[in-house]
Amino acid sequence: MTDTTDIRPFRMQIDQSRLDDLDNRLAATRWPDELPGVGWSYGVPANYARRLADYWQTGYDWREAESRLNAFPQFTTQIDGQNVHFLHVRSPEPGALPLILTHGWPGSIAEFEKIIGPLTDPAAHGGDPADAFHVVAPSIPGFGFSGPTTETGWDLDRVARAWAELMHRLGYDRYGAQGGDSGSVISPTLGRLAPEHVVGVHVNGGLGFPTGDPAEFENLTPAELGRLAQYQDMDRSGYAIIQSTRPQTLAFGLEDSPAGQLAWIVEKFKEWTDPARELPEDAVDIDQLLTNVSIYWFTETAASSARLYKEGQKGWGATVDYSAIPTAWPCSRATGSSTHRGAGAQRRALVGVRSRRPLRRDGGARPAGAGHPGLLPIRARLVMVPHPVTDRVRRPRSRSPLRAARCRASRRAHPFATS
Template structure:
């Protein structure tokens, strides 16, 4: 059963956030160390001050409620999703999946151009019916109440969701965790998935020294830079993959902690409103723990496919993101039909390079 849903956060929940922010106890820090020890105090104070004095959750609640939203239960788990049908006759159903530490907010600015390209200056562009779900355990789909919710189980759930919506031919797009699980939808539902478009392919070295030696000098530099980032700025990944519940005790009790945890990954490459709105969704739904558990479940799967995906796959890689190494990717995905690399943008392409991303999604699925 699918039921309509409207976000309506009680005012007392918003008042509690303000009360906790007003009583914050700031962490101490060492002088002159920059970001060597993690996020310094100044930017966290700035974003907390804006959250108290300038940010308005109701504005973002209204932005989400401007689109049809629904709830359903799949495999025992509540699933929240937006569903926006295009008025264009030949529109292709497309499921868009966000990652961590973001939410369905990622795709708000893409809804108009993708569902109604005619009104955005391109009468020949591919149009889409959009399905935008919250990942299990994230935001309004959470929390999860049992183990096992990883990219594979979620991919099966998304295939079931599209079947419930009576979409027999559809595409998938994703960023971050959405990039990981979207090709798996094609693996599990090849009869109905026409193609998958992603903004990352997280393929790792196999351990074969010859494979690394075969890389170009540019690819080797990209991988070395990413290796540095992973061991200095990307430590949230092993933490959430191994002890997510320990971290969750702090995040579930402190909105400042939740904001800081989001900011340390996102930084100043997007607006404070975007960072705060995503953090607020995690806070208001108390899904810090269950969203972090997604990492644990992915790192401890009960099943792992042993063959490459074969669904037609397209990549749009944006600047300063996880390196795109074609030889690694081809080992994990046997049917890469589009490979585009841009210097512009960043990991959060819906915010940093929306026009490029929209055009790539359109052109990929027009194939």
């Protein structure tokens, strides 16, 4: 298939019949039984799923969410035979640095809604205009409004190549890359593929899969070893095993039942949000969570988004070339973070960014902007905004009270230093 390089404006516009169908399906849900007194240990409790589905049907307003997201300029283009949907929000600051944001599963571009403003217009949010970004936030092929993939081979490397082409089409020669979950692999890969263009990388949710090399375990703290053990925790990673082996079988339930799609996603929000919070909506805005679920439902991408795991599993634990692109990751105290410094240090130049607050949603794990939307823009600026004289990635500056209050940069000897 020959690609067209045309970039076309796009607006979300879900037909009312689709909304009515969702309501009818939720009302007709056949709910499973459950054992008494087991809580979340067997999965999402049925009584909790009922309450959440009832709010989705009677309290949540998709049209309001659709209107908010449509306030951001959106476009589609074709890359490598695949439709790619993306937000493109330019900063009012002429010297802003382009930044490409990449979500993961079960995320979407909706998770960036609350951070686009602080990133593109920091002055309007109490920040420094020199820290502004032009934001590009694509939907991974197979996710959301990019629509289902139509052929095999759409693994994380191919997504990174598509992002390099997207930034080229937009005319951006020098840019930063940020990503969480799958995006925390795609963004560093983009840096390896286009080192002459990527000035810095920021990730949340991981620094790669451990390969088993003993060097990766040297000098790790007990907390870091505990986080590393999550890769072998079948109770937490069962979803990934299913999606990486039988995504098509799983999709029959998720594509036909909105309650099934809701439960499959909300369980991850329970596991990957602040461990001090009892329920997902205690850590993440419930309407934002349901906007995310609704995007999966309305775009019918349960199957294709799960296929990303099937396509990518062959690369889990594979060795990659070392990247000299400065790469920042959050140093979170939250015990659930999957960030693995040992593996990351073998593959890229790292600088840790510390915070005094738990960073489960936008730091230690998974979607970047849902929990503490003010923190990601700060950390991204720390590693990626070029110095106006040297054009090198600059260190945090103590003169900013906002930075001093929330972040610290951890400078270590090679290979953790970025200079």
